[in-house]
Every structure is written in structure tokens, then in C-alpha cells.
Amino acid sequence: MKCLSNMERLHLPNDLVMQLFRLYEQKGQSYYYKALFSRDDEVMARTTLELDTQALAYYLKLNLTPARIKLLSDPKKDFVAKNKDEILLKNLKEILSRVQQLADTFDLTTNEIKDLTLTMFRGYDDIRLIRDPKAKAERLAKSFEELTPEDKLKKIIELFHQHRRNNKYEMVQIMTNFYIDFVKLGLFSDRNDLIGLMTIYTLAAKYFKVCRYDSFFQALLPLQPQFDSGFIQASYNWSEGFSQTEPIQRILVNVLETLHKNVEIKAHEYEFERKMNKTNSIEGTVLSGPATFSKKDIRAKHPYASDATINRTLMSLKERGLIRPLGSGRTAQWLRVTDKLEKFNPQQLDLFNHAE
Template identity: 40%
Template sequence: MKALMNMDRIQINNEMMMLLLSLYESKGKTFYYDDLFNRDLHAFEKKTMESNLIAIAKYLDLSMTDSRIKLFAKKPMTPRTKDEFLLSNIKSSLNQLHKRPEDFELLVNEVGNLIKLLSKNADPIQFNTYDLEEEGMLKSKKHSKKDDLEKLMNLFEKNLKTRKYELTQLISNFYIDFLNLNILSKHNDLVGLILLYALLAKDFSVFKYVSFFKFFLKEKDGWKSGVITANYYWSSGYAQTDMVSRILLNILISSYEEVDDMAHEYVFERELNKSNNIENSILKLDEIFSKEDLRKRHPNVSDATIDRTLKRLKDEDKIRPLGKGRSSKWQRIVSGNKKFGVEQLSLFGD
């Protein structure tokens, strides 16, 4: 707990401040993204889960072929090896988390449930113990690190409630403390990483749409160096967590940049599809039609999209306006049997 107990040691320089400002500016678009992607949320989450599992398998250097990893990521599979059982259990854990990431609570019971999932059909994961000296000569008793974990979690929540410290800094320092306390008998690093991800996913909903572990894998070497650096001075209470925190910020910012690009593309495709639908409606309407006719057929399409479509078709000489103003009509231009570039074919013509 030496990192979280000494959060006042952390100084945020101008560069870090600019990164944080960029991050929280992007985070402010959360409601926009949620509203935009709501219709296809399941598809985004499915793709994100697949990317997460593939990246985790590579990060852990699991002894599995790429094709086998992709199969496990895409559909239910029967594990055959120890590493396959582990990946299958990780998949179950992340599926549980992804159901309602905003409801995740940093509790010892949650960690207990997580290690049960991860150790299914494998060797159990236990809380480590150590001898704790008591008053009196040569007196000691076994102490469970489960109690230390609870203290660490309480300290995280206490620091969070003070609102004195930035969230990603708290998460980074919690992670370093968790690693150094050596809480679990096995997979301590993996559980720490999943907890870090859970804490991020709780407050940064961007990871519904893009894969955290895809970006994390790219930072594998830098992250390991950052952890080594942080661990070096941990026992003195001055863990150097700057590198870890910076990498975490870069991952978050890159994730928001990707989802922003996705949003632009999504809007473009959606508007393009709407425009095509309006054009198809014009083909089916009477030769003379009004904008109101299009509104009735497409009640969920904005006037701006209808106007853009009409202008495009006019520029393409497919329609022409009849009059001006709100009550103006439009005429579909017909030249022989040719409409909108579609020509009727004669089977028996020359």
C-alpha cells in the first residue's frame, strides 16, 4: 500500500496535464458515442471482446496457435490444454465484467469470484499467507493477504472520495501496490491486470467500442519497464509510477481517437444509406412529388439529409425543382425509358 499511501509525492508536469486535458475532453463525448452506437452496441461489444482475448493470449504468450486463439475468441470452444483452459476462463471473466462494467465494485468478494473463474478446471488460486509477529517473545500467527487486499481497496476508495487525486493516477498506483503485495499464490499479475481494466472500464466507457488490450499489447515492453521502475523504489514509499501512468494515459487517448474515427465513419455510412433510401423512394413516388412526401416515408430522417439528397440528385440531373419555397414540388426527370441511370433492356432489339 506504499504507493497509495503516499499519493502526495506525485507531481504532474505540463506535458501530463495536457494529456489529461485531452483525455477528459474526449471522455466528455461519452453520451454522444453511446447514443450514436446504441443500435449496434452488441456488434461493437462482440468485436471488442474478440480483440481483447486475442491480445491477452499474445500478451501472456499462451502456447496456442493464432488460428486456435481466434476460434476461442469468436465462439465457444472445448479447451484441451492448460493454456486453453486459462484463456477460456479469462473469456468468462471478461464476459461477466462486460455485462455491466459501470457496476463493478472494488471488493474482496469480487476478487474471490474472479479467482474462482480463473481457476476453473485448473489448479486453485489461493490468497497468500505470512507470519505476523505478535506481542511476546517468539509469538507469531498466520496472516492472510486477503486482509491486506481489503486494506488496499479501502485506501483506494478513501483516496478517491477525497477528490484530491486524478483517477488514472490512483488506478496506476493501486495496480503497483497490488503487484508488490503479492496477494495471490498464482496469476497475481493477471488478476492485477484484470482489476486495472475493470477500474478503467467502470469510468471510461470507450472500452465498449474499442479493445483496451489491443492497445495494451502494443505497449507491452514499455509497460514491463515501467513496472520494474515503479517496483524499484516501492518499499521506500516513493514508487516511480510516472511511466506506467503515462502509458495508461496514452492507451486511453489512443482509444478515444479510434472511437472518434469510428464515429465519423459510422455517421458517414449512416447518412449515405439514408440518402440512398431517399433516392429509392423518389423512384417509387409519382413523377411530381414534394418534400413532405419524403418526410412521410422517412420520418426519422432529418430535413438536412433530405435537402442534401435533393441537391445531389438535382446536380446529377435526376430531378428538378418546380417553383420555390416550402410548398415547392419536384419533378423526376424521365428521358425515354431511362430513370436514374437505369436503362430498360430489350431482349429482341438491335
């Protein structure tokens, strides 16, 4: 636990401190988002789950086609896995789903990490805490290095909670140092980096509620090269207690800041659409969008509109001679037969209506 036990030596640059101020100012909006999205909370969580699962598949470079990844990521469908990569992705989707449901009640413990590992690699590989015959039980060991892997894990978790309770260090900083210590200690027989990453994600979901409304791993994916490079940099002088943890902390802060910015945009769009008749909104998308479109395109633009509302609107436009179908079935396309509207101003939008 070279990082967690030497945090007093860390100094945050001014620009990172200012970024953290902005992040926690944005974090204060969490209760507003929870109230705003309450009606469609589960829908948004399912969308986030799907995007997180897809991004993880690409992050881990699983040998799966994009079409298969999309299919396996669908929260509403449960498929039989055909190979080891599909088993791993299915297990990860289950973990992400549990985090979405139970992040508020999560408490970092040895048993939680052991259970996380068992769930993640169930049917995939036998990965568990290393059994070191030379290690000693906590009551017999004279130093941290002599402890069993399980006691080492217990110690770094205790130190994590000690820093958290003392309020001396910022939470992302504590999470970063925990992650580096966890991976460098190599307490499990394999995939310590993935176990550590999923633990950090679970902690992020607990302390930063926007992880429910936007994809953490989708924001992390383009930063993967920097994240890997940051870990290599943090590995230098780790055993001496002088690990450079700032690069990984910056990446995690950037990811969380991206999530807050994305959710802020979603909140504006959601509030606008909530005050607007959804049928008119869908009509506007059809009449001002591409000439050829599908129901899937409409769903992407209006994720909170029900299938019934979308179908009813399309039928209405068809009866009025504004669109016509091209084919049939779930993949059917539609063709707009009227001229494209450059601007669409729905009449039912009341700018001065403050009613919920």
C-alpha cells in the same frame, strides 16, 4: 500499500497534465457515443470482446496458434478447451464478457477480486489468497506488515476508495498506484500481475466507457515492453515509499487516449454510413476495392451491415453481371468482372438530411 499511502509526494509533469486534460475532454463524448451506437451497441461490444480476447492471448504469450486463438475468441462460439492455455483463455473471455455486461455496476471489493481470481483460474490452477500462519487479524496487528493477506487486500481497497471519494487525485493515477501496490504485495499464491491487470481493466471499463467500443488490450499490446519496464522502474524504492509510478500511468493514459481516438473515427464512419443506404455502401466497397474478395472482407469493411444485406447486395451485383463467384461455401471468393471504379459516389447520400 507503499504507493497509495504516499500519493501526496507525487507531482505530474506539465506534458502529462495536458495529456490528461485532452483525455477527459474526449471522455466527455461518452454519452454521445452511447446514444449514437445504441442500435448496434451489442454488435460493437462483441467485436471488442473478440479483439480483447485475441490481444490477451498474445500479451500472455499463450502457446496457441493464431488460428486457434481466433477460433477461441469468437463470442458466438463455445468450444471445449484442449489444454491449460486454452482453459485460461476461455476463462479470460468469460471475464471480459462479464465486464462488458456489468462494468457500470462494478464496485472494487475484496470479494470481487477473489471471485475474479476463482473465475480466471478455474480448471487451470489452484490460485488463491496466501495463508500466512504468522499474520495477525486486523484487531490484533500493530502494523500493516503484520496483517493477513486478506486484510492487506481490504486495506488497499479501502485506501483506493478513500482517494476516489476525496477527488484529490486523478483516477488513472489512483488506479496505477493501486496496481503497483497489489502486485508488489503478492497477496495471491501466483499470477498477481495478471490478477492486477484484469482488475485495472475492469476499473478502466467502469470509468472510461470507450472500453466497450474499442479494444483496451489491443492498444496495450504494442506497449507491453514499456509497461514491463515501467513496472521494474516502479519497483525500485517501493518498500521505502518512493516508487516511480509515472511511467505506468503514462502508458495507461496513452492506451485510453488511443481508444478515444479510435472510437472518434468509428463514430464519424458510423454516422456517415447511418445516413447512407447500406446496399450502396457495400456496392461501393466491391466496385472500388480489390478484384478478388470474400464475404469476410465485406464484413470487415461494414461490421454493422447484416448478413442478409450483404448477401442481397452480392446477389444483385451477380445478376447485373458485375461479379461472379469463385467456388462455394463459407470460404468462397468473388471476382469483380467489371472495371474498378476509382471513385464511388452513392446517389442516395443526402448531405442536408438531418433526420435520424
